[in-house]
Each structure stands twice: as structure tokens, then as C-alpha cells.
């Protein structure tokens with residue numbers, strides 16, 4: 594995995610659209626971001642769909658993942674502790690080695706500039722957190738955390754002793770079953786995170802959408818909700834997505850380079866206005 598290819602550069606024709614996007618972000622009342630797997634591609638993590646996607650290669654996982662967990666949590670834990678399925682092994686390895694890229698760092702910079710009031714990510718890879726983003730809503734969970742399905746308490750790595758002889762682990766607070774924080778297909782999104790997402794979307798008059806095919810709900814609904822309420826939506830994606838026809842601006846380039854340029858221009862605009 595060492596020696597990643599140099600970050601893809603951006604086409605000169607994007608200069609004007611990026612400046613327009615920067616002006617929208619700098620002038621907005623409340624900016625909220627939505628990110629997906631594409632943002633972590635430049636960190637070496639494959640997307641799910643499209644060229645080189647995990648599901649494209651290994652097929653979509655069963656949509657009743659959560660029901661399977663509830664039926665046999667011990668077996669699911671054994672699979673978690675030593676994954677056997679092709680896609681799980683591949684994902685496990687890349688997640689362990691991945692580091693934030695210029696796209697993640699750009700969102701952390703926008704937050705410091707007061708231009709990212711909330712960041713909703715569909716990614717479980719922890720890279721936004723490692724990049725320094727704090728207004729974070731991990732709608733599909735975080736692969737480094739555990740969560741009690743009874744009281745929803747979350748546990749950081751190492752906070753809960755896992756005894757392979759005593760699976761599934763139990764919550765020290767309520768005795769509930771503990772699972773990985775990653776939201777399985779078929780599992781309800783934890784209420785605290787979902788509420789945070791709806792509240793953020795309601796406040797936003799500008800949404801930055803980076804690296805998502807906008808195909809999985811409820812996250813895919815959020816940009817359309819911002820548009821319905823008269824806000825603007827700026828998409829960053831090298832390829833067209835479900836959102837492209839509706840977006841206020843669609844920046845057709847790689848997340849890392851485009852977002853780094855966008856954040857730099859927002860910083861300059863705010864400095865100029867100061």
C-alpha cells in the first residue's frame with residue numbers, strides 16, 4: 594500500500610466553477626457537508642459502486658445483515674474478530690492502513706473557518722475524525738467504535754474488554770448486546786445521529802456533497818431537502834451521480850484536489866471580507 598500514486602490533479606476548466614463554489618460557501622449562512630466513499634478513494638479505500646467498487650467486485654452484501662446479527666450475534670462477532678468473507682477482508686486491510694487525504698483535510702479547514710457547521714459522512718473509515726473534523730455525524734457508524742444496541746452507548750477501541758470465549762460482549766451499563774458501531778444493512782440508523790442529521794439539513798442553506806453516488810437513503814435525500822428549501826448544493830465528483838442533474842454546481846474532478854482548492858479560495862474570500 595506504500596507509495597500511493599500522486600493525488601489526481603484538476604482540469605483548468607474547473608477554475609471558474611471552483612471560484613463560484615467558493616463564493617457560495619463564503620457567503621452562505623450555514624454550510625453543511627455530506628460525504629461518501631469516493632472521498633476516501635485517494636486514501637486507498639475502494640468505493641462501493643462503479644469502477645473498482647467493493648460491491649462491484651464482491652457483490653452487494655445481504656440486505657438483512659442486521660437480522661443475521663440478531664439471530665446469531667456470537668457468530669457475527671467471530672466473523673468480526675477474524676473476517677472470512679472476501680469483501681470484509683479487503684475492507685479490513687485497507688481501513689487499517691488508510692490515512693486522511695487532501696479532501697478530508699479541506700473539510701477540517703472549512704470547519705476551522707466556520708464554513709462547515711456539520712459534516713454528515715456515510716463513511717465508517719474514521720478519516721474525517723483523524724483529519725480533525727469535530728462537527729461530525731457518522732450516519733453509518735465508525736468501524737473503530739463499538740455500540741450497545743440496548744442503550745446506544747458507544748465505546749472507543751480498547752474501552753471494553755472483548756473475551757472471545759464470552760461472545761457477544763455485554764454493555765456494562767444496561768447489559769445489552771454490544772456490536773460494532775458500523776450500521777449493517779437492515780439496521781435502523783441510531784436515533785441520536787439521525788436527529789443530528791435532520792437538524793443540520795434543516796439549518797443549511799448550502800450543502801457540499803463530495804464522493805457519493807447519492808443512491809443510499811436516508812443520506813441521499815438530504816441534498817434534495819436543502820434544494821427544496823431554496824438552498825444551494827455543490828457536488829464534487831469525477832463522475833456523474835444521481836444528484837448531478839439537480840445540483841446548483843457540479844465540480845467534475847477528484848475530491849482531494851478540488852476541495853483543497855475550494856477551501857483555499859474560501860479562506861482568501863473570508864480574509865478579503867475581513
Ligand code: APR
Nearest residue numbers: 629630631634640641642715804805806809830832847848
Ligand atoms: N473523489 C470524489 N469522488 C469520487 C472519487 C474521488 N477521487 N472517486 C470516485 N468518486 C465517486 C464515484 O463517482 C461515486 O459517485 O464516489 C462515489 C462513490 O459512490 P459509492 O461507492 O456508491 O459510495 P457511497 O455513495 O458512499 O455509498 C453509500 O452505500 O453500500 C453502502 O454503506 C455503504 O455508505 C455506503 C453507502
